[in-house]
Amino acid sequence: MESRQIxxxxxxxxxxxxQGRLNxxxxxxxxxxxxxxxxxxxxxxxxxxxxxxxxxxxQSAMLTILAVGMAMVMIGxxxxxxxxxxxxxxxxxxxxxxxxxxxVALGCxxxxxxxxxxxxxxxxxxxYFRMIPFVVTLAMMTVCGGFAxxxxxxxxxxxxxxxxxxxxxxxxxxxxIAISVALVAGLGIQVLMGTSRFGREAYAIGTNAKASRISRxxxxxxxxGTYLLAGCMAGLAAIVVTARxxxxxxxxxxxxxxxxxxxxxxxxxxxxxxxxxxxxxxxLGAVFVIVLGNVLNLLGISFNLGLVLKGAVIIAFIxxxxxxxxxx
Amino acid sequence: MTQPQAxxxxxxxxxxxxVQAVVAGNLEVRAGQAMALMGANGAGKSTLMNIxxxxxxxxxxxxxxxxxxxxFSGPRDAAHAGISFVQQELTTFATMSVADNIFIDDFxxxxxxxxxxxxxxxxxxxxxxxxADLDPDRKLEELSTGERQMVEIARAMRRRPRVLIFxxxxxxxxxxxxxxxxxxxxxxKQQGVAxxxxxxxxxxxxxxxxxxxxxxxxxxxxxxxxxxxSYAEVVRTMLGEVxxxxxxxxxxxxxxxxxxxxxxxxxxxxxxxxxLELHEGEILGLWxxxxxxxxxxxxxxxxxxxxxxxxxRLRQDGELKPVTADALFAVTAFVTEDRRGExxxxxxxxxxxxxxxxxxxxSGRMGRIHGQSLRSLTExxxxxxxxxxxxxxxxxxxxxxxxxQKIVFGKWLASKPRILILDEPTRGLDLxxxxxxxxxxxxxxxAGASILFISSELEELMRVxxxxxxxxxxxxxxxxxxxxxxxxxxxxxxxxxxxxxxxAA
Numbered sequence: 001m002e003s004r005q006i007x008x009x010x011x012x013x014x015x016x017x018x019q020g021r022l023n024x025x026x027x028x029x030x031x032x033x034x035x036x037x038x039x040x041x042x043x044x045x046x047x048x049x050x051x052x053x054x055x056x057x058x059q060s061a062m063l064t065i066l067a068v069g070m071a072m073v074m075i076g077x078x079x080x081x082x083x084x085x086x087x088x089x090x091x092x093x094x095x096x097x098x099x100x101x102x103x104v105a106l107g108c109x110x111x112x113x114x115x116x117x118x119x120x121x122x123x124x125x126x127x128y129f130r131m132i133p134f135v136v137t138l139a140m141m142t143v144c145g146g147f148a149x150x151x152x153x154x155x156x157x158x159x160x161x162x163x164x165x166x167x168x169x170x171x172x173x174x175x176x177i178a179i180s181v182a183l184v185a186g187l188g189i190q191v192l193m194g195t196s197r198f199g200r201e202a203y204a205i206g207t208n209a210k211a212s213r214i215s216r217x218x219x220x221x222x223x224x225g226t227y228l229l230a231g232c233m234a235g236l237a238a239i240v241v242t243a244r245x246x247x248x249x250x251x252x253x254x255x256x257x258x259x260x261x262x263x264x265x266x267x268x269x270x271x272x273x274x275x276x277x278x279x280x281x282x283x284l285g286a287v288f289v290i291v292l293g294n295v296l297n298l299l300g301i302s303f304n305l306g307l308v309l310k311g312a313v314i315i316a317f318i319x320x321x322x323x324x325x326x327x328x
Numbered sequence: 329m330t331q332p333q334a335x336x337x338x339x340x341x342x343x344x345x346x347v348q349a350v351v352a353g354n355l356e357v358r359a360g361q362a363m364a365l366m367g368a369n370g371a372g373k374s375t376l377m378n379i380x381x382x383x384x385x386x387x388x389x390x391x392x393x394x395x396x397x398x399x400f401s402g403p404r405d406a407a408h409a410g411i412s413f414v415q416q417e418l419t420t421f422a423t424m425s426v427a428d429n430i431f432i433d434d435f436x437x438x439x440x441x442x443x444x445x446x447x448x449x450x451x452x453x454x455x456x457x458x459x460a461d462l463d464p465d466r467k468l469e470e471l472s473t474g475e476r477q478m479v480e481i482a483r484a485m486r487r488r489p490r491v492l493i494f495x496x497x498x499x500x501x502x503x504x505x506x507x508x509x510x511x512x513x514x515x516x517k518q519q520g521v522a523x524x525x526x527x528x529x530x531x532x533x534x535x536x537x538x539x540x541x542x543x544x545x546x547x548x549x550x551x552x553x554x555x556x557x558s559y560a561e562v563v564r565t566m567l568g569e570v571x572x573x574x575x576x577x578x579x580x581x582x583x584x585x586x587x588x589x590x591x592x593x594x595x596x597x598x599x600x601x602x603x604l605e606l607h608e609g610e611i612l613g614l615w616x617x618x619x620x621x622x623x624x625x626x627x628x629x630x631x632x633x634x635x636x637x638x639x640x641r642l643r644q645d646g647e648l649k650p651v652t653a654d655a656l657f658a659v660t661a662f663v664t665e666d667r668r669g670e671x672x673x674x675x676x677x678x679x680x681x682x683x684x685x686x687x688x689x690x691s692g693r694m695g696r697i698h699g700q701s702l703r704s705l706t707e708x709x710x711x712x713x714x715x716x717x718x719x720x721x722x723x724x725x726x727x728x729x730x731x732x733q734k735i736v737f738g739k740w741l742a743s744k745p746r747i748l749i750l751d752e753p754t755r756g757l758d759l760x761x762x763x764x765x766x767x768x769x770x771x772x773x774x775a776g777a778s779i780l781f782i783s784s785e786l787e788e789l790m791r792v793x794x795x796x797x798x799x800x801x802x803x804x805x806x807x808x809x810x811x812x813x814x815x816x817x818x819x820x821x822x823x824x825x826x827x828x829x830x831x832a833a
Contacts, residue, residue, distance in 0.1 A: 197687045197695035204684050207673050213632065214662055214670045215685040215739070275675070 024324045025269040025317055026281050032267075033288050036295055044298055054175065056290060061178035062087075062241040064286040066257070067264035068189045069233030071282035074265055075193060076226040077206035077274030078126055078133035081258055082118060083234045085144035088253030090114035091238035092148050095157045095248040104164045111242075112235035118144060119231015123224035141258070148250035156249035160242065168243030178240045182283075185236055189229070190279040202226055206274030256307065263310050264289050266317045273321065332395035334359040334522035335380075335411075335491045340389030342375050349375040353389065354548040355524070355541055357491065362513060362523040364533035364554070367543035368566050369618060369784055373526055376543070377493060380524075381413055382406030393490060412489035416496040420468050420476050427451040427464035430483045454482040457519065458512050474505030481512065492516065493524040498532060499619055510536045528619040530562050530821070544568050559822035560815070563617070567786050567818075575791050576770045577611065579810035582794045584608035587778045588656075588747055589648055590629060593638035598624040600802035604780075606747065608643075611769060611779045613793035615786075615817060621802035622782045623665060626749045629780075630657045656747075661740030665752040665782075667729070671736040674725040678717055679706040681724055682739045689743065709738035713768070730761025737768060748772060751782045766792050786817060796820075 040047040047053075066083050073080045090111040098107025118140060125136045170177050193199035201222040204212040213219050242248045268285025270277030289310070296306045333356045340353035350372040357363040367373045379386045382400030391398050393409050400406045420429050427447040436443040436450070451464035460478040468476055477497065484492055494513075498506045513523060513536055525537055533540055534554060542550040542565045550557075550565050588606040593599055602625050606612050614622050628636050631653020642651035642659070664670040672681055683690055683702050690705070691697045706720045713734045717727065724732055733753065740748070750769060754762040770792055773779050783789050789796070796808040798820045808816055 192695075195697060197691035197697060199695075200680070200683060200687060200697065204673055204676070207675060208669070211670045211673055212684070214664055215673075216657060217684060217687075 023269040023276070023281070024320055025267060026284075028317070028320065029267050029269065029281075029285060029288060033284075033291070036288070036291055040291075040295065040298075047294075050174075054179070056294065057179050057287065058176045058244070060287045060290040061176075061182040062237045062244070062252075063257070063260055063264060063290060064182040064283050065185050065233050065237040065240060066261045067268070067282040067286040068186045068279045069230035069237075070261050070265050071268070071270045071277060071279045072189060072193060072202065072226045072233075073133075073230045074270045074272065075206050075275065075277055076202040076223055077209060078223065078226065079137060079262075079272070080119075080122060080227060080230050081134070081137040082122060082140035082144055083230060083237075083261060084253035084255075084257035085141040085148065086115055086118040086231060086234040086253070087238045087241065088248075088250050089118070089144040089148040089151075090235045091242045091248035091252065092151055092157060092250065094235075094238060095160050095242060096151075098160050098164060099157070102161060104161055104167065107160070107164065108239050111238040112232060115231045115233070115235025115238060116228060117231070119228045119234065120224070122231065123227030126227060127220040127223035145250065145253060148253065152248075152250055154250060156247040156251075158247045160246075160248075165243060165246065168239065178244060181236065181240055185233065186279060186283045189233075192229075193279055198222065198225060203275055206271075206276070208275075259307070259310055259314075260286075260289050263314050266314050266321075271321050272318055276321075333357060333392070334361075334394060335524070336390075336392040336395075337376070337380065338390045338392070340376060340379060340391075341387045342379060342384065343387055348546055350379075350386075350546045352547040353379075353543070354551070355380075356551065357522040357524055357539075359490070359520045359522050360517050361539065362517055362525055362537045364537040364540040365524055365526045365543070366528075366530070366533070366540060366562065366566055370545075371543040371566070372546040373543055375546075377413075377495065377524075377526060380406065380411060380491075380493070382411070407487060407489075410487075410490035411493070412484040412487060412491070413493045413495065414477070414481050414484050414497055416499065420479055422469040423467060425465050425467055426462050426471075426479050426482075429468055429479050430454065430464075430486060432483070450486070451482065454485055457485065457515070458482060459515055460512070472505070474501055474508055477501065477505070477509065478512070485516075489521065491522045491524065493526065495526045496528065496619075497525075498527065498529065506532075528617055530559055530617065533562070534559070542566055560818050563818045563821060564814075576766060577773070577792055577794060577810075579794070581809060582607045582610040584610065585643060586648060587643045589639070589641040591639040591641075593625070593628060593636055593640070595624070595628040595633060595636045598633060598802065599628045599636070602628075602638075602799070602802075602804045604797045604804060604807075606778045606780060607794075608778055609773050609776050610794045611773045611781050611792050613789040613796040614780055614782045614799055615789060615796045615808075615820070616799035617821060618784055620799045622799055623751055624802065625799065625804075626662070626751050626780065626782060629749070630660060630662060659745055660747040660749060661737075661743070661745035663733075663736050663740065663748065663750045663753050665755060667732055667736060667755070672724050672732060675723060677721045677723055678710070678715075678727075678735055679703065679720040681735055682706045682709060682742060685739050686742045705742055706738075709741065713738050713741075714764070728761075730757045730764070733757060733761065733765060734768075737765070741772075746777060748777055748779045749782075750779060752784065753781075754783070754785075754788060762788070786814060790814065790817075 066087065069083055070080055093114045094107045094111030097110035098104060122137055122140055125131045126133050168177050193202065201217050204217055205219055205222055209219060241252050264285035265282045266272060267288060268281035270282050293306065335355065335357045337353060337355040340350055342350040353372060353376045355365065355376065365373055378384045382403045382405050398409050421432065430451050431447055436446045448464045455462050458478055458481060462475060462478060468479065497509060501509060516523060525533065527533065537554050539551065539553055540557065540562060541548055542562065544566060584607045586605045587608045591603045593602040599621060616622055627633050629640065640651055640656065641648040642656055668674060673684065679702055682705065690702050703720065710717060710720060715731050715734045715738065717731065724735055754765050757765065766788065769779055769781065781789065781793060794810045796812060796817065797804055798806045798808065800821060806820060808820055
């Protein structure tokens with residue numbers, strides 16, 4: 001009888017990786033999203049025009065990429081508050097390199113490398129020196145932000161080579177490159193976290209670091225990996241956002257973006273306690289945050305009241321997580 | 329006998345669900361006397377003390393304090409009746425002053441503000457009673473562990489308790505601090521306080537206690553004058569009749585080559601000095617009481633608590649060679665005593681728990697996981713170990729203890745470990761599951777694995793071990809052959825203590 005049950009279970013198509021079972025947050029997010037869209041359908045049918053939808057997604061690209069990076073870190077049990085500041089700094093450094101050398105490729109590589117470098121510093125501090133992620137990345141946020149302002153004197157850098165914009169503002173088949181980049185990055189990270197060794201290790205560490213250590217998981221190396229890759233995502237977001245805004249400036253990494261990134265992850269079902277959630281959920285959460293922003297705009301609700309709302313949403317979702325989360 | 333007992337608990341019973349934690353708890357302490365309360369894990373000591381502290385209510389039985397019948401509906405009642413605890417875990421606040429710590433649960437107020445002069449005066453008076461001289465204004469973080477404990481005792485003494493309970497007070501103290509504590513207890517006795525001293529360290533009770541009460545399987549089985557008993561007798565009473573259940577292995581020593589050699593291992597604060605040799609195909613029992621440093625030694629060998637001093641050599645390519653902690657861990661399976669906290673990832677499925685320690689073998693290039701191999705491996709382990717699961721995707725949190733433990737074994741077996749360290753592998757399991765796990769260990773050794781087996785249950789050790797290494801007070805103190813009798817093993821525990829006292833005298 002036992003063996004028959006086993007056979008029947010192995011008949012399933014593939015081994016379902018652990019990503020947290022009942023994910024109430026995702027259900028609630030889907031519901032809220034539907035309500036939001038229904039409201040838009042009545043109040044502002046224009047929203048559903050293809051051009052506008054593409055526009056919204058284009059707007060979401062930066063946040064989506066950052067959220068995917070954050071999701072990775074949060075799954076491993078950490079948090080990276082420096083992502084937006086890291087992105088701003090990477091955009092500035094990369095733009096300077098691009099303008100200096102005239103090479104678009106070199107400029108983009110510089111953005112990725114800058115993001116990676118900051119992520120690596122975070123990772124080393126957290127994984128090898130066992131510092132508290134919240135504090136380390138908060139400090140790193142200040143370091144990056146301060147450095148970015150110091151470098152630019154708060155002046156935007158405009159004169160990137162035309163070719164840069166030609167490439168990253170292209171719309172093959174009517175779809176902006178930024179959307180494709182975000183999609184590829186998000187799906188890539190989803191596959192990495194969902195099916196690879198690295199992903200399993202990150203989920204294991206986020207669930208129970210002690211048990212992972214006993215199970216020979218290379219805890220420090222894997223944690224470093226999550227911060228390092230998240231840093232890369234900041235670099236990637238820098239490319240996308242610099243192209244879209246037509247400039248690089250310290251402002252793109254403002255504190256509000258940190259709030260948006262955390263909101264995207266938390267409402268996308270990524271647990272702030274670690275070990276649970278999917279990068280795809282965070283992507284959906286990011287789009288939701290942008291659409292919500294649009295709706296608030298439409299309703300004439302002030303930006304600051306919007307912040308109050310977003311903050312409240314985060315608290316509500318963390319409460320959900322606490323109430324219905326799993327024993328670990 | 330004119331004076332009534334300061335504390336008398338009679339016929340106390342308590343069940344949790346259908347588990348009878350205490351069936352016949354009796355405890356009598358006279359004023360000015362120190363009573364040791366001893367028992368193995370699960371003997372019912374903690375439950376009895378929780379009842380005395382008013383934390384839980386008894387199902388039956390009476391509690392008399394100075395001859396008066398009392399009932400507690402909460403810890404507050406117990407405190408008012410004159411019961412006070414000095415907890416095992418220090419519950420002091422590092423950034424606050426000595427006086428703040430003493431009065432943390434009831435600050436003296438004047439006009440709604442803290443009455444600092446009163447606190448200082450009272451703190452000084454309490455310190456004088458304890459013969460400790462600590463400035464009430466010093467911050468706790470500046471104090472040693474022993475001094476912090478004095479603060480903890482002062483807090484307990486503040487209500488002028490009739491009965492003061494010490495729960496494992498010396499487990500984190502240095503030996504100098506231990507003597508200091510004993511001095512304080514002697515003073516408290518002179519002041520007429522009745523002391524209940526809960527401990528795992530048998531040696532200590534001969535230094536400080538007047539009587540000893542021993543519990544086993546929820547019942548009080550002995551109440552003796554300390555002068556009328558001995559170390560060996562106390563241990564024997566605690567452990568009870570060691571059932572002469574059949575040995576699962578022959579008692580002959582294993583003559584295979586030494587696989588692992590530990591020499592003069594030291595880890596500050598955890599392992600004092602440990603040496604042992606583990607042969608191929610051998611089950612080596614690490615025999616010592618709780619608190620002797622068994623788990624600490626196991627973790628130190630694998631480098632889990634930082635770098636150690638001493639020599640660790642592993643047989644590689646036919647000879648013993650020095651080995652790094654990581655390289656040793658790579659061929660060692662570690663079944664920890666904390667199954668749910670460290671052994672398993674509870675929200676993960678059976679298959680995923682098997683996967684995690686075997687990622688090297690089960691993932692290929694680019695870290696891609698071989699789902700098919702994992703599935704067949706997990707199914708093979710489930711069948712081999714007869715694990716009862718609804719499928720390999722069942723979450724391990726929902727399994728019974730025995731099946732969970734089999735999964736802990738299973739996840740290690742897949743990597744064919746040369747060495748296994750089993751720390752209380754049968755804890756909390758029923759008899760059938762216990763037997764399965766012991767059988768499994770024996771089969772693994774027969775197949776050539778070397779096992780370091782840690783258990784609090786002598787009976788269990790005696791069924792499976794080829795040889796024993798004795799550990800006490802964080803040091804390995806000797807070894808015994810597999811043919812050792814129960815008496816040999818129990819007396820081996822007493823020896824280091826006897827030696828120490830001989831040296832002190």
